[in-house]
Amino acid sequence: MKKSITLVILLFVSLYTTAQNTEKEKKKDSIVALDEVQLITIIKKKIETDMKMAVTVDEFLASSDNISFIKRGAYAWEPLLNNMSSERSTITIDGMHVFGACTDKMDPITSYVESNNLSKIDIKSGQEGSMHGATVAGSIDLKRKSTPFNLSKKWNGAYQTGFEFNNKQFFNLANASYSGSKFVADGSLAYRKAENYSDGNTEEVKHSQFTKFNASLGLAYKTSELSSVKVEAIYDEAKDVGYPALPMDLWLSRALITSATYKQLFKEGLFRALDTKIYFNAIEHYMDDTTRPENLVHMDMPGWSTTYGLLSKANLKSNNFSSEIQLNAYNNLSTAEMRMYPQDRSERSMFAYSWPAVTTTFAGISLNNSWEISDKSQLNFGGALGVNYNHSKYVEFNWIFHPGTPQEKTRILPSFHAGYQLDIKNFNFSVGGGYGHRAPSVSEGYGYYIYNSFDRYDYIGNPDLKNEISYEGNASAGYKGDKFSLQANVNYFYIENYIIGRILSLGSPMNYQSVGVKGYTSLEYSTLFNFSLNTSYTILDNLHWKGVLTYARGKDDNKNNLPFIRPLSYQSSIHYRYNRFNFQTSVNGDLEQINYSPEYGEDQTPSYTIWNLSADYTFKIKDYRTVVQIGAENILNEYYSTYADWGNIPRMGSNIFTSLKFNF
Amino acid sequence: MKKNIFFVIAALVAVTSCTLDKTDYEAEISTVVVEHFEFNEVVSINKNNYQIRIEALNGTLYKGYNDIHLTITNTQTNENISTSNVTFLPIITNYNGNNASCPHQYNLNYNTENNYYSGYAVFTSESNELENWEVHISFTDNGETYTVNQDIIVEEQANMNLNMTAFTANDGEQYFIALVAPQKPKIAENELVAGIYKYNQPSNEAGTFPDPSQFSYTEVSNYTLLLDPRMPEPSMGNHSSPNNQNLTQQEDGLYYGTVNYTMTGNWTLNFRLQNPDGDIIKGTEVSTDFTPGIEGERSELHIDILF
Numbered sequence: 001m002k003k004s005i006t007l008v009i010l011l012f013v014s015l016y017t018t019a020q021n022t023e024k025e026k027k028k029d030s031i032v033a034l035d036e037v038q039l040i041t042i043i044k045k046k047i048e049t050d051m052k053m054a055v056t057v058d059e060f061l062a063s064s065d066n067i068s069f070i071k072r073g074a075y076a077w078e079p080l081l082n083n084m085s086s087e088r089s090t091i092t093i094d095g096m097h098v099f100g101a102c103t104d105k106m107d108p109i110t111s112y113v114e115s116n117n118l119s120k121i122d123i124k125s126g127q128e129g130s131m132h133g134a135t136v137a138g139s140i141d142l143k144r145k146s147t148p149f150n151l152s153k154k155w156n157g158a159y160q161t162g163f164e165f166n167n168k169q170f171f172n173l174a175n176a177s178y179s180g181s182k183f184v185a186d187g188s189l190a191y192r193k194a195e196n197y198s199d200g201n202t203e204e205v206k207h208s209q210f211t212k213f214n215a216s217l218g219l220a221y222k223t224s225e226l227s228s229v230k231v232e233a234i235y236d237e238a239k240d241v242g243y244p245a246l247p248m249d250l251w252l253s254r255a256l257i258t259s260a261t262y263k264q265l266f267k268e269g270l271f272r273a274l275d276t277k278i279y280f281n282a283i284e285h286y287m288d289d290t291t292r293p294e295n296l297v298h299m300d301m302p303g304w305s306t307t308y309g310l311l312s313k314a315n316l317k318s319n320n321f322s323s324e325i326q327l328n329a330y331n332n333l334s335t336a337e338m339r340m341y342p343q344d345r346s347e348r349s350m351f352a353y354s355w356p357a358v359t360t361t362f363a364g365i366s367l368n369n370s371w372e373i374s375d376k377s378q379l380n381f382g383g384a385l386g387v388n389y390n391h392s393k394y395v396e397f398n399w400i401f402h403p404g405t406p407q408e409k410t411r412i413l414p415s416f417h418a419g420y421q422l423d424i425k426n427f428n429f430s431v432g433g434g435y436g437h438r439a440p441s442v443s444e445g446y447g448y449y450i451y452n453s454f455d456r457y458d459y460i461g462n463p464d465l466k467n468e469i470s471y472e473g474n475a476s477a478g479y480k481g482d483k484f485s486l487q488a489n490v491n492y493f494y495i496e497n498y499i500i501g502r503i504l505s506l507g508s509p510m511n512y513q514s515v516g517v518k519g520y521t522s523l524e525y526s527t528l529f530n531f532s533l534n535t536s537y538t539i540l541d542n543l544h545w546k547g548v549l550t551y552a553r554g555k556d557d558n559k560n561n562l563p564f565i566r567p568l569s570y571q572s573s574i575h576y577r578y579n580r581f582n583f584q585t586s587v588n589g590d591l592e593q594i595n596y597s598p599e600y601g602e603d604q605t606p607s608y609t610i611w612n613l614s615a616d617y618t619f620k621i622k623d624y625r626t627v628v629q630i631g632a633e634n635i636l637n638e639y640y641s642t643y644a645d646w647g648n649i650p651r652m653g654s655n656i657f658t659s660l661k662f663n664f
Numbered sequence: 665m666k667k668n669i670f671f672v673i674a675a676l677v678a679v680t681s682c683t684l685d686k687t688d689y690e691a692e693i694s695t696v697v698v699e700h701f702e703f704n705e706v707v708s709i710n711k712n713n714y715q716i717r718i719e720a721l722n723g724t725l726y727k728g729y730n731d732i733h734l735t736i737t738n739t740q741t742n743e744n745i746s747t748s749n750v751t752f753l754p755i756i757t758n759y760n761g762n763n764a765s766c767p768h769q770y771n772l773n774y775n776t777e778n779n780y781y782s783g784y785a786v787f788t789s790e791s792n793e794l795e796n797w798e799v800h801i802s803f804t805d806n807g808e809t810y811t812v813n814q815d816i817i818v819e820e821q822a823n824m825n826l827n828m829t830a831f832t833a834n835d836g837e838q839y840f841i842a843l844v845a846p847q848k849p850k851i852a853e854n855e856l857v858a859g860i861y862k863y864n865q866p867s868n869e870a871g872t873f874p875d876p877s878q879f880s881y882t883e884v885s886n887y888t889l890l891l892d893p894r895m896p897e898p899s900m901g902n903h904s905s906p907n908n909q910n911l912t913q914q915e916d917g918l919y920y921g922t923v924n925y926t927m928t929g930n931w932t933l934n935f936r937l938q939n940p941d942g943d944i945i946k947g948t949e950v951s952t953d954f955t956p957g958i959e960g961e962r963s964e965l966h967i968d969i970l971f
């Protein structure tokens with residue numbers, strides 16, 4: 001009991017506390033040591049899903065019910081939070097902002113990490129996610145692994161290897177850590193190589209191969225009983241990655257993500273923890289369209305993104321009131337080029353910037369408070385105020401479509417949110433609301449002839465776009481019994497000045513496959529509704545059932561459907577444990593997409609159902625815990641593509657996966 | 665540990681240097697075009713007690729539009745003449761002795777601010793072995809009229825942005841369109857300036873050579889030059905740009921409009937010439953369709969440029 005109490009206290013004071021993790025019986029003790037604080041992170045959920053223990057970051061994210069994906073191939077899926085595209089959410093790595101260098105969104109931030117250097121992924125919906133910066137949809141924070149000081153076992157490690165038969169994906173993931181009393185080191189290496197996958201008709205989907213290498217290193221040094229410094233780096237390199245849904249592939253993408261952190265804990269007083277991080281990351285991205293014979297014209301489209309940032313966070317606590325204050329500041333420079341070659345290559349080539357060296361500087365302060373009104377109820381509230389500054393170095397490109405628009409633009413981005421939680425016996429309820437602004441992304445504001453192969457239009461940014469303003473309401477209700485649990489969540493967004501591409505009567509396309517020019521414009525408003533229902537039932541001690549149902553609806557100001565809104569989807573899974581064996585099977589699918597959006601280039605996607613199965617066995621080789629797993633996805637080899645598969649590319653057909661994991 | 669930190673720093677340095685270099689944009693847009701800003705002496709002529717200096721940009725006369733500055737100095741008094749009527753007439757003579765001229769300003773204006781006479785000439789061809797350009801200048805001082813002839817060299821205009829075209833329109837008249845600006849376009853909104861001229865058919869018999877009435881050109885008034893810029897390269901699929909403005913005449917007699925270039929490369933300015941009655945007297949409307957892989961069709965009246 002004592003142990004669990006300490007654990008709960010630690011959890012509360014811990015730097016890793018999230019609003020979601022608020023436990024009920026908190027004690028007001030304050031003896032905390034740094035080593036123990038960090039223990040918590042290990043206990044957190046591992047990066048694996050019920051079905052599969054060796055997942056990619058994308059597959060792991062997909063197991064969350066408010067995340068869906070736009071998929072342009074087998075690699076680097078774009079996460080949609082609350083059915084909103086990635087511009088509307090803040091995606092960070094340990095709170096650090098990283099911006100992709102691809103104008104075609106080939107590189108969401110999630111593609112620059114690996115499952116073996118993450119400890120968990122923190123997803124917050126709506127304005128609750130404003131801690132790391134202005135957002136509409138919410139935040140996705142990828143938490144890196146961080147080994148605590150002074151573990152009883154100094155050396156820890158894991159090695160995982162596996163093979164997936166459909167696309168001949170072979171992967172090797174290794175990580176190791178050293179934990180001393182003064183010094184801690186974490187390291188990981190990962191390598192994946194996959195060939196083209198086959199769809200449900202057992203036909204090869206060309207240009208769906210990928211190769212990814214990822215390495216990370218973290219070194220921490222304890223400077224005093226309650227303080228530490230830490231330097232961390234992630235290096236990621238993707239090479240020869242096919243994007244079957246796009247007219248071009250990736251030749252090379254590299255990211256270096258570095259940070260230095262200073263942490264200070266306090267035994268007493270109002271301030272409990274102070275955590276300051278400076279960071280730098282650089283991404284380079286080079287596309288390649290020469291592998292596509294259908295392209296009569298070849299185009300170089302390299303992109304670069306560099307970000308410097310500072311993030312400082314303080315945890316305060318006084319009686320039943322606790323708050324978290326965070327200061328975020330970053331500066332990003334995004335540049336992307338476009339060079340086209342005439343038929344006669346010796347002739348002069350044609351050149352333009354698709355991102356004309358756009359600087360984004362953001363500084364903001366965020367606050368999150370939670371007040372325990374009683375044992376049963378809690379109020380969370382907070383807000384943020386940010387300043388967002390953009391500068392376009394080659395503003396003449398923006399002047400083509402927006403003559404005379406200023407080179408610089410400063411925006412104020414306020415937000416606030418509040419939520420009330422109530423627990424009555426086995427029931428829990430919550431209601432909340434939020435309000436927040438976001439600034440247009442670099443592409444939305446300053447993009448220039450960015451080809452979107454989904455609707456086949458060239459997109460032009462508009463520097464004069466108004467802030468997108470979100471008004472949001474959410475509610476949940478749940479029941480948790482010994483055997484049965486049920487949880488329902490709803491949220492509703494009313495988004496003013498909703499940014500979306502609209503056909504321009506001006507100009508003519510530049511990209512070879514394009515059919516016209518669209519400009520980013522603000523709709524007067526649009527609305528989004530998300531609903532999810534989670535149930536679980538313990539049939540026997542070793543037999544569990546889980547079910548998930550989600551539904552979403554998005555409309556624009558003319559009551560037309562918004563694109564990329566997930567139709568009614570379901571998942572049902574059974575887990576059975578027998579001695580050291582685990583068996584899982586699941587069925588998931590989407591119903592027919594009724595509310596699709598022809599205005600924004602969508603066509604109707606039929607329903608599909610996928611059946612998966614897996615089994616694993618845990619045993620010991622000497623003293624090392626070893627798990628072997630074998631499974632099959634899409635067992636019936638269903639041919640399907642989802643509502644968010646770019647260009648309706650078919651998804652993978654049946655796939656047998658195997659993996660083996662050693663823990664040292 | 666020191667070693668590790670060293671590795672991190674080494675990796676940092678290695679990775680922050682780009683694999684492929686970014687384009688040097690300034691170099692990219694300045695490779696083709698040399699811009700000229702300075703008026704230098706083209707030729708200096710001594711006649712009696714007078715020195716006549718002709719100045720043009722870069723000290724060179726080019727095919728196409730040229731601003732001309734002219735000063736006449738009395739070498740005795742060392743004073744510039746400012747009250748004279750100065751005429752300026754370029755004549756081209758070919759190998760069998762035929763004469764022609766080109767659009768030009770016959771009566772030069774005196775610029776009191778800068779103390780020179782100013783005018784222009786739109787040379788329609790370059791000097792070569794078979795064709796020779798000559799200017800005929802006359803001026804008066806102290807009641808006496810002086811005339812001078814001087815051979816000049818007209819060179820090729822390497823800057824395609826200052827190209828010109830000559831044509832006979834549907835009304836049977838001979839027209840000239842010469843680009844005046846921009847010398848060095850940008851990927852941006854550019855003010856496009858052109859001169860539009862017409863040859864005045866002589867109504868009387870030729871008098872003594874050189875009879876200016878035989879070589880008379882005027883700037884046309886109240887015409888409109890309809891503009892449709894496009895990239896002719898097949899890979900560009902007849903790409904065009906937004907927010908272009910047709911050229912209309914301003915007070916200085918030249919025609920001003922707006923052209924937007926969306927990227928560097930080859931562009932064609934497709935024109936249609938509209939007379940004050942609203943009739944199109946030259947030029948065809950080009951397709952606005954996006955036609956990837958096909959060379960863009962040009963108007964029968966067009967000027968190709970490159971930057």
Ligand SMILES: [Cu+2]
Nearest residue numbers: 102104106287
């Ligand atoms: Cu890309």
